[in-house]
Amino acid sequence: MAGVPQSRRSHREVRTRRAHWAAHMVRAGACPQCHELRLPHRVCPHCGYYNGMPILEIKEKKS
Numbered sequence: 001m002a003g004v005p006q007s008r009r010s011h012r013e014v015r016t017r018r019a020h021w022a023a024h025m026v027r028a029g030a031c032p033q034c035h036e037l038r039l040p041h042r043v044c045p046h047c048g049y050y051n052g053m054p055i056l057e058i059k060e061k062k063s
């Protein structure tokens, strides 16, 4: 059976692991096309571009 810890983690191991949670937070960056905030490795929701190519057709803003 999997998923059962073989021994109890020490307080230091737990605290050391939890001290690094901020390092793997997703950081949004500016789109090189429209300079809006956009998640990395995702098609930009503002201009529909990814890797310099138009991927999505962005319809005009509904007013």
Ligand SMILES: [Zn+2]
Pocket: 031, 032, 033, 034, 035, 036, 038, 044, 045, 046, 047, 048, 049
């Ligand atoms: Zn964009």
